[in-house]
């Protein structure tokens with residue numbers, strides 16, 4: 001493998017680092033989703049996350065990755081299928097029960113979805129909205145224990161000293177850290193992460209993925225992480241699911257991702273010069289042995 005194990009939380013995950021605490025699982029079964037009367041966007045997608053499992057969801061633009069995360073939260077209503085959080089089907093929940101279930105699904109977004117004119121601290125505390133109620137949060141009357149917890153979370157994500165900064169003064173990586181702290185203050189049982197590194201440079205992307213996966217390990221959280229960047233998915237997610245046109249076309253260990261699977265997920269253009277290609281040994285990263293550059297960056 002060659003790289004520092006500290007940089008490979010996925011590997012530590014694969015090696016079975018155990019985390020104490022309650023175990024929570026998410027099982028998406030035969031999910032069908034369409035927007036209005038449009039074409040189906042998800043056509044029977046199924047993904048089951050075991051407790052503490054970190055799964056990377058890859059697929060071409062438009063494959064339905066974000067839609068799948070939105071459907072799990074029922075921000076878009078599935079036509080059919082089941083979404084089982086610890087065995088409870090979220091598709092059957094009434095509005096009040098759904099609010100509590102959404103709190104248990106911590107969401108981290110590509111564009112951070114922060115309130116830019118508010119401070120870092122205020123943005124983190126909006127994550128308590130699910131349990132304190134809208135008007136209390138809207139008046140920004142935050143409980144002292146929530147403020148204390150927010151200080152601790154901001155320290156954990158590396159933002160100590162920036163509590164009072166306005167979010168529109170932050171870099172992309174710092175905003176993403178605020179988004180992570182905001183998701184954690186909800187006390188989620190599972191993390192849903194949509195393109196957390198899409199607007200970040202490569203080094204910052206690695207730092208953010210390291211932070212997210214380390215926090216999952218520390219807290220025993222399962223996570224479903226949409227990623228455009230295949231090398232990053234492969235590095236940080238022990239298991240990868242490939243979505244193509246709303247269907248799961250690959251589900252297996254990251255080490256099994258090879259050119260044939262990349263073609264299946266992304267189409268032929270994803271892989272260059274297949275003739276004579278030997279593939280790289282399972283579990284290696286950035287090693288040679290390919291004839292042309294592919295989406296793995298090899």
Ligand SMILES: Nc1ncnc2c1ncn2[C@@H]1O[C@H](COP(=O)(O)OP(=O)(O)OP(=O)(O)O)[C@@H](O)[C@H]1O
Nearest residue numbers: 035038041059060061062063064065066067068228
């Ligand atoms: N609100 C919406 N209304 C109608 N169609 C939508 C809506 N959101 C997404 N779609 C369509 O659903 C399909 C899947 O979109 P989705 O955003 O889930 O893809 P994605 O895999 O997340 O893509 P990307 O990698 O570009 O983020 C696309 O064809 C898109 O145009």
Ligand SMILES: [Mg+2]
Nearest residue numbers: 065066067195
């Ligand atoms: Mg998307």
